[in-house]
Amino acid sequence: MLTEMDWSVSCGISLDGWRWQRPGDTIGLAANVGGLHGPQRRFLAAGGTGFILGDGRLNYAPGVVAETYYDAVLAPGLNAALDFQLIVNPGFNADRGPVPIATLRLRAAF
Template sequence: MFTEMDWSVSAGISVNGWSWERFADTVGLAFNLGGLHGPQRRFLAAGGSGFILGDGRLAYAPEAVFEAFYDARLAPGLHAAADLQLVVNPGFNADRGPVPVATLRLRAAF
């Protein structure tokens, strides 16, 4: 989640690469659904702003994030990961999104 929220529900799964003989690799899927309670929704709908939220009148909808990633071991202590996310109703605003987010990460541990 990329913003302040009052509640959330998350689930995910990750699997190592044993079945395709990439023993140090990991693939994963995740989902998160988050939202705001009534008083905060009404405040933002009336034009209020929070720590991150608030840019006018909020057309409220829960924010959902779907994620998939692959983490590959390139060498001992060196990993590269690709991550794809789809953010639906970003900032709890039904008038926005969905927004795709793609990232690459390189991690070195010595």
């Protein structure tokens, strides 16, 4: 989430793959809802800008991010992770988004 956030609520869960006979794998799900207090919302709605936020007149709505991932062990010291995020109201602006983001991460340790 953004550093220009006044409040947030987060939750998440991750499960180890031993449940499906893949003890090194991990699956996870997380969510965050965050927003701005009244003075900051009014400032941005009037056209003000912060160091990240502000692109005109803010149509305020809390920002929501949901994320899920699967991290798989491919070989000793080699992992691949698939990740999907959905960002709703990016920049706390109801006129923006939603933005889907998919990533693939490879990690090698030796």
